Amino acid sequence: MNTVTVTLVQQDGVEVTIPNAPTGASLMEVAKANAVEGILGECGGACACATCHVYVDPQWQEAVGPPDVLEEMTLDGVSHILRDNSRLGCQILLREELDGLRVAVAPPQ
Amino acid sequence: MSATEQTTRMDSCPVTGHEVDLSATTLKDPTILARPNEFYWTMRHQDPVHYDAGLDMWLVSRYEDLQTVLADPITFSVEKGYAEQYAKGYIEEFKEILERDGGGFFPDAIMTDPPYHTRIRKLMEGAFTAHRVKQLEPEIAKVVAGLVDKFADKGAADGVQDFAVPMTIQIICAQLGLDDYDAASIQRWSLAVTAQIGRMQDREQMRENARVICELQNYLIAQIRDREAKPRDDMLSDLVHARTTDEDNPTLTFKEVVSLARALLIAGNETTATALGNLLYILATRPELARELYDNVDDERYVTRFVEEVLRLEPPVRGLSRMTTREVELGGAVLPKGAHMLNLYASGNDDETVFECPRKFDLQRPNIGRHVAFGGGAHRCVGLALARMEVKVAAREFVKRIKDIALDIPVEEIRYLPTVATRSIERLPLTFAKR
Numbered sequence: 187m188n189t190v191t192v193t194l195v196q197q198d199g200v201e202v203t204i205p206n207a208p209t210g211a212s213l214m215e216v217a218k219a220n221a222v223e224g225i226l227g228e229c230g231g232a233c234a235c236a237t238c239h240v241y242v243d244p245q246w247q248e249a250v251g252p253p254d255v256l257e258e259m260t261l262d263g264v265s266h267i268l269r270d271n272s273r274l275g276c277q278i279l280l281r282e283e284l285d286g287l288r289v290a291v292a293p294p295q
Numbered sequence: 296m297s298a299t300e301q302t303t304r305m306d307s308c309p310v311t312g313h314e315v316d317l318s319a320t321t322l323k324d325p326t327i328l329a330r331p332n333e334f335y336w337t338m339r340h341q342d343p344v345h346y347d348a349g350l351d352m353w354l355v356s357r358y359e360d361l362q363t364v365l366a367d368p369i370t371f372s373v374e375k376g377y378a379e380q381y382a383k384g385y386i387e388e389f390k391e392i393l394e395r396d397g398g399g400f401f402p403d404a405i406m407t408d409p410p411y412h413t414r415i416r417k418l419m420e421g422a423f424t425a426h427r428v429k430q431l432e433p434e435i436a437k438v439v440a441g442l443v444d445k446f447a448d449k450g451a452a453d454g455v456q457d458f459a460v461p462m463t464i465q466i467i468c469a470q471l472g473l474d475d476y477d478a479a480s481i482q483r484w485s486l487a488v489t490a491q492i493g494r495m496q497d498r499e500q501m502r503e504n505a506r507v508i509c510e511l512q513n514y515l516i517a518q519i520r521d522r523e524a525k526p527r528d529d530m531l532s533d534l535v536h537a538r539t540t541d542e543d544n545p546t547l548t549f550k551e552v553v554s555l556a557r558a559l560l561i562a563g564n565e566t567t568a569t570a571l572g573n574l575l576y577i578l579a580t581r582p583e584l585a586r587e588l589y590d591n592v593d594d595e596r597y598v599t600r601f602v603e604e605v606l607r608l609e610p611p612v613r614g615l616s617r618m619t620t621r622e623v624e625l626g627g628a629v630l631p632k633g634a635h636m637l638n639l640y641a642s643g644n645d646d647e648t649v650f651e652c653p654r655k656f657d658l659q660r661p662n663i664g665r666h667v668a669f670g671g672g673a674h675r676c677v678g679l680a681l682a683r684m685e686v687k688v689a690a691r692e693f694v695k696r697i698k699d700i701a702l703d704i705p706v707e708e709i710r711y712l713p714t715v716a717t718r719s720i721e722r723l724p725l726t727f728a729k730r
């Protein structure tokens with residue numbers, strides 16, 4: 187299995203770098219497995235709770251891509267903390283092009 | 296005070312001055328169960344974690360305190376709280392009846408605590424993702440159309456009995472793969488199971504409910520045995536043949552399978568039917584909203600928000616139980632170890648510190664998805680994407696076919712099921728015109 191490196195910046199400013207994140211897993215799963223603060227993933231990756239909300243580093247936005255309609259609807263539920271670069275971590279599947287990915291964890295709902 | 300008066304007073308904004316005398320009131324009171332918002336308001340303002348002597352439970356009323364409870368599933372145990380609530384007062388006799396006539400007593404495998412709960416939960420999560428559920432949308436639309444066509448010409452129907460209940464039963468049975476089901480039985484089974492956490496049954500009712508639950512279990516056990524021998528492409532087969540990542544316990548036990556099948560059939564049913572009843576209630580009592588919904592019926596964002604606001608304003612699940620596993624301070628109260636609690640999600644949705652003018656139906660809320668109608672934390676509803684989809688499709692297809700929806704009885708005469716767990720309209724006579 188291939189792995190990539192991803193970095194999540196927590197609300198408290200702490201940067202968590204995960205050097206061996208398996209491709210195919212979601213960013214939410216990887217973050218939870220590494221106890222990243224603020225990534226709760228309560229619906230288990232069903233795209234239905236927005237407790238895995240991240241802001242994608244502008245440099246990575248193009249590679250990550252935009253949310254689909256279902257994800258947009260879930261993000262719309264938390265529009266008080268929504269930004270142009272908002273994504274749900276459970277909907278970002280890690281792949282080789284995302285090696286080095288950097289995101290910030292959104293504040294709690 | 297009349298129901299309408301109370302509604303008008305609660306609808307005011309800012310909400311102030313709606314006190315009830317907490318010491319003289321219990322949530323068990325059917326008039327409070329039917330119109331609980333002033334009671335909730337008073338608790339949030341005077342005694343946010345309130346000991347209700349009538350129920351012998353601590354009621355958690357504020358959004359913030361609910362979040363604290365939801366974030367700590369070890370201190371606030373679902374397993375212990377549920378066991379305490381279940382068939383309260385009669386549990387031994389209840390167990391005996393099920394063991395004798397119902398194939399066994401099968402505790403709910405999902406109503407447990409981590410780490411056991413985590414293993415069970417992982418098995419269920421994959422089945423209900425928003426993307427999987429999206430594929431069901433055309434099928435759900437067909438179900439709605441089929442039901443509505445049956446009564447559209449008549450100009451009158453019962454929104455709960457003729458629509459909400461049969462719709463949810465049809466959909467969950469299709470998912471589970473129960474194709475020979477009898478809808479009337481399933482409704483009886485649902486009511487009997489949910490009565491076990493409702494705290495309103497007497498001994499005779501418990502015995503009758505236990506008998507009905509035996510029927511349900513015997514039906515499910517036969518279906519499960521069938522899938523063990525001949526797996527099909529349905530959710531029941533998925534459960535029977537599921538493999539977990541836990542190497543010591545790679546499959547579900549028979550007991551676990553029965554309890555999960557029962558949970559899916561019932562949990563998904565009653566709550567969603569209640570949500571659909573509430574949707575129709577809102578359409579019938581607020582004609583301007585029904586018209587606006589029709590005008591925006593193809594706007595995905597609008598309809599999604601509409602459904603969220605229905606769930607926030609009229610949450611199907613009122614309250615579910617927990618038990619403390621240690622002494623703990625919550626919202627200014629000190630709860631001893633073993634304190635039995637009720638998480639009042641309905642009060643959380645009404646908390647004006649989170650939702651401005653909480654009784655207002657407001658589609659512009661920036662935090663519209665923050666409501667706790669589906670709970671939160673480790674136990675957040677596992678069927679939420681399916682539930683939302685069902686309500687959304689129902690809202691859309693209903694107003695596309697039916698207009699001028701109105702209540703056929705005075706608001707005061709609407710009856711709710713006798714239970715603290717949900718707030719469910721029993722019958723909703725409606726009049727309308729075909730579009």
Ligand code: HEM
Binds near residue numbers: 406669682
């Ligand atoms: C509008 C409809 C629904 C509402 C309002 C609702 C509400 C809830 C709530 C509040 C909880 C949290 C329980 C707690 O805090 O103790 C919950 C859990 C659960 N719900 Fe739902 N639900 C709905 C529909 C469904 C559907 C359609 C299904 C399945 C097909 C389902 C299956 C479950 C299960 C299995 C749990 C237990 C999850 C756990 O403890 O990990 N629900 N639901």
Ligand code: FES
Binds near residue numbers: 227229235
């Ligand atoms: S984990 Fe629930 S939306 Fe991502």
